[in-house]
Amino acid sequence: AAGVIQSPRHLIKEKRETATLKCYPIPRHDTVYWYQQGPGQDPQFLISFYEKMQSDKGSIPDRFSAQQFSDYHSELNMSSLELGDSALYFCASRQGNEKLFFGSGTQLSVL
């Protein structure tokens, strides 16, 4: 069965650089979520999209933006990267209130 696909798996950037993370949700899932998980922390909600429209916003810095495209894939754009942005970034998707499936995550390291 298809799963949530995230790319890249690992990303190393320097401070003040930009990064783009991609997410391909499970087909026919109508909602996509982005989460950030710092070391030893639980996943923190960043932003979500329902049918390609932003549906909710969490603790996402103004330096970050996201969008969902016509083919339902989503991208998280991160600019002016800071050391504190180093974390595991997860994308998740689901249909309605059904099970929430997570991708394997993108490990971002900012040096």
Next chain:
Amino acid sequence: SQELEQSPQSLIVQEGKNLTINCTSSKTLYGLYWYKQKYGEGLIFLMMLQKGGEEKSHEKITAKLDEKKQQSSLHITASQPSHAGIYLCGADKIKTSYDKVIFGPGTSLSVIP
């Protein structure tokens, strides 16, 4: 403030022992999820509970949601080293179809062979 509480924070058990992890909310939940995570890896879906009093089992793991839908427990029978990892409970706070899932702080489980 943390909306979902988990206990214990960490757990070390001998292989073969049973264990229980709890997840508690002060508010009624519309969906309760249990995930397992290995360090630096993705979240693996374990169970989803939606009805008060619901109980589900998969292999040696059983999860229950109380009648008030404010507390869930995850029980592992005859633990094995493969059960080691971080167990996270997640919950839907409201019933809309696109609401975010919030997570508890996690319970770290170590199983000693």
